[in-house]
Amino acid sequence: MTMSRFTVPVLIVGAVVLPLATGNTYLHHLLVLWMLFSLLALSLNIIIGYIGELSFGHAAFFGIGAYTTAILGMHFGLPGIFGLFVAAAMAGLFGLVIGYASLRIEGPQFAILTLGFGSIIYTTTNYWVDVTRGPMGISNIAPLGVGGLFEFTTAIEYYYLALFLVAGFGYCCHALMQSRTGRSFIAVRENASLAASLGINVFRTKLLAFVVATAVAGVAGAIFAPYLTVVTPEVMSLHYMVAIIIMVIVGGRGTIAGPILGALIYVGILELLRATGPLRMVIFAGLMTLSVIYLPGGLISILKRKIHIGGGVTDQPPKPEAKQ
Amino acid sequence: MDIETILLIQQIMNGLVNGMTYVLIATGLTLVFGVLHIINFAHGEFYMLGAFFTFFASKLLGLDYVTAGILATVAVASLGIVANRFFFWPLRREHEFTLLLSSLGLALLLTNGGELIFGADPKYISSPFADGIVAMGPMILTQQRILIFGIGALMLVLLYFFIQKTTMGKMMRATAQDAEGAALTGVDIRRVYTVTFVLACGLAALAGALVGPTAMIYPTVGSWAVLKGFIVVVLGGLGSIVGALIGGLTLGVVEALVGGYISLGFAQAVGFAIIIVVLLWRPNGLFGVARRAG
Numbered sequence: 001m002t003m004s005r006f007t008v009p010v011l012i013v014g015a016v017v018l019p020l021a022t023g024n025t026y027l028h029h030l031l032v033l034w035m036l037f038s039l040l041a042l043s044l045n046i047i048i049g050y051i052g053e054l055s056f057g058h059a060a061f062f063g064i065g066a067y068t069t070a071i072l073g074m075h076f077g078l079p080g081i082f083g084l085f086v087a088a089a090m091a092g093l094f095g096l097v098i099g100y101a102s103l104r105i106e107g108p109q110f111a112i113l114t115l116g117f118g119s120i121i122y123t124t125t126n127y128w129v130d131v132t133r134g135p136m137g138i139s140n141i142a143p144l145g146v147g148g149l150f151e152f153t154t155a156i157e158y159y160y161l162a163l164f165l166v167a168g169f170g171y172c173c174h175a176l177m178q179s180r181t182g183r184s185f186i187a188v189r190e191n192a193s194l195a196a197s198l199g200i201n202v203f204r205t206k207l208l209a210f211v212v213a214t215a216v217a218g219v220a221g222a223i224f225a226p227y228l229t230v231v232t233p234e235v236m237s238l239h240y241m242v243a244i245i246i247m248v249i250v251g252g253r254g255t256i257a258g259p260i261l262g263a264l265i266y267v268g269i270l271e272l273l274r275a276t277g278p279l280r281m282v283i284f285a286g287l288m289t290l291s292v293i294y295l296p297g298g299l300i301s302i303l304k305r306k307i308h309i310g311g312g313v314t315d316q317p318p319k320p321e322a323k324q
Numbered sequence: 325m326d327i328e329t330i331l332l333i334q335q336i337m338n339g340l341v342n343g344m345t346y347v348l349i350a351t352g353l354t355l356v357f358g359v360l361h362i363i364n365f366a367h368g369e370f371y372m373l374g375a376f377f378t379f380f381a382s383k384l385l386g387l388d389y390v391t392a393g394i395l396a397t398v399a400v401a402s403l404g405i406v407a408n409r410f411f412f413w414p415l416r417r418e419h420e421f422t423l424l425l426s427s428l429g430l431a432l433l434l435t436n437g438g439e440l441i442f443g444a445d446p447k448y449i450s451s452p453f454a455d456g457i458v459a460m461g462p463m464i465l466t467q468q469r470i471l472i473f474g475i476g477a478l479m480l481v482l483l484y485f486f487i488q489k490t491t492m493g494k495m496m497r498a499t500a501q502d503a504e505g506a507a508l509t510g511v512d513i514r515r516v517y518t519v520t521f522v523l524a525c526g527l528a529a530l531a532g533a534l535v536g537p538t539a540m541i542y543p544t545v546g547s548w549a550v551l552k553g554f555i556v557v558v559l560g561g562l563g564s565i566v567g568a569l570i571g572g573l574t575l576g577v578v579e580a581l582v583g584g585y586i587s588l589g590f591a592q593a594v595g596f597a598i599i600i601v602v603l604l605w606r607p608n609g610l611f612g613v614a615r616r617a618g
Contacts, residue, residue, distance in 0.1 A: 054424065101600065102600075102603075105603060107420060108357075108363045108562070109558065109562070111363070111424065112363075112599075113558075113599070113600065113603060116554075116555070116558075116596035116599055116600060117596070119593070120596045120597065120600075123593040124593065127590070238547055242428065242432065245425070245428075249425055278436055278439045278444075281436035282432075282433055282436045282437050284432070285429050285430075285431075285432030285433040288425070288428075288429045288432070289411070289425075289426055289430065289433065292425040292426050292429060293415065293422070293426060296418075296422060
């Protein structure tokens with residue numbers, strides 16, 4: 001462990017004072033997006049980085065969380081902060097069912113199967129107009145509130161809520177990786193049959209990771225919808241499915257800082273390149289391809305080489321190995 | 325025959341024609357997986373390019389539909405060489421996810437590059453066969469749809485003989501079984517990669533050129549094509565051409581029936597519902613071989 005014990009506190013303090021450095025509400029908006037996508041990318045990282053499977057359905061769980069708060073608010077009045085728990089439970093429940101069905105298969109088939117589940121949820125949301133209002137989406141979603149005592153209205157407030165969750169979840173991931181359960185995730189990723197022979201229930205381990213990841217994605221969605229006050233099925237579209245994967249891969253899978261960095265790059269580059277129109281996705285795709293080919297450990301691996309953050313067996317990105 | 329039966333047969337015929345498109349798309353996908361063990365996310369983009377090249381060849385060069393379609397197929401097949409050279413061949417020793425993600429990057433590059441160059445507005449390929457009608461008793465198909473089915477079937481037969489009878493086909497089958505072993509016995513793996521991608525991209529482009537006149541074309545159509553391709557390939561079993569044929573025709577017919585009798589929206593999801601059921605029952609697909617977890 002070469003990471004200075006001041007690195008993490010300094011980064012957190014930096015993140016806390018960051019929005020105070022500018023009064024520009026547009027920049028605040030970008031900060032909120034960054035934190036929400038960080039939470040989402042961190043959750044997908046559990047699947048890609050820790051258990052080593054590629055899920056193409058993650059945006060669907062983000063969408064389930066978003067629609068849960070939106071529908072709760074529409075039919076049952078103000079959901080308040082409790083909506084987050086319901087959204088987590090809802091997304092986690094879907095995650096349990098879908099994970100139970102698809103985790104029996106691994107590798108490319110698993111990726112395609114999650115793509116299939118994700119597309120079914122997307123299509124259903126698009127066509128089930130009675131509940132979801134279809135492609136029009138649900139608008140005028142009430143802001144998150146705590147039982148009438150406090151309401152999240154400004155971008156800064158949402159930023160701090162999301163930052164709190166990212167820091168908390170990041171810490172949980174770190175603690176998890178120090179635990180027996182976390183080590184069994186890595187064992188399953190590195191060699192499933194060896195892990196099984198050591199008494200690890202591979203299927204149950206993967207399912208646990210999948211459910212946690214989907215529940216957290218649901219929470220991210222449950223904040224995203226009231227923050228934007230509108231949700232459409234587009235949050236589950238192929239664009240988002242791919243975007244989250246890009247964040248995790250470009251940032252650095254299997255690490256905690258990587259997905260957060262990936263989310264920053266995603267939000268940052270898309271905004272910087274806004275003027276270039278459709279060219280921005282071309283540049284973004286090029287970046288991802290280059291990163292996959294030349295930096296399998298993600299951008300975080302450059303930082304690690306330079307200033308030696310992280311370390312320890314669990315922070316290593318999965319080593320790509322040739323399989324013939 | 326009463327009207328109900330006619331309607332049913334008509335739906336099934338339409339489904340078979342759509343299914344043949346899926347077969348053409350999926351055959352390339354399954355070939356690349358079967359021989360090279362690569363899941364190519366960018367496969368649908370070659371379908372898109374086939375359609376757009378046909379459009380521009382007839383519009384800018386003033387070629388007739390058939391020449392334009394052949395030219396587009398050949399051009400996209402040559403692009404397959406380039407794609408393989410830069411995105412697949414250099415990564416052949418990497419983890420399968422690296423290849424999957426690199427092909428995803430290529431797919432995004434081609435979709436968004438296509439939107440940039442071709443424009444996002446839908447285009448329409450004109451074909452002399454689009455309006456001609458062939459009546460078989462009370463059932464009706466356009467000449468274009470007959471063409472899709474006929475050429476699709478012809479291509480599959482040609483491909484079958486290519487893989488079974490020619491030296492190159494035998495080299496491809498050897499590579500599919502064991503790439504390293506094949507290389508040891510003198511098979512030029514690099515050429516196998518090139519030929520496989522040329523065939524796969526050419527088939528996808530041909531599908532694009534054939535289907536183009538029956539629907540609007542737009543640059544994001546590639547993701548539709550690759551999703552259909554995945555459904556078919558997983559249904560039939562990754563790597564199996566017979567599986568792609570049966571899977572594709574089945575998907576086409578089921579979608580047509582669901583779309584005709586239940587709802588068009590549900591027809592889009594039914595394919596995925598089928599693969600989920602099939603994979604839970606037979607994880608390897610109907611005709612495939614895949615790894616099973618745990």
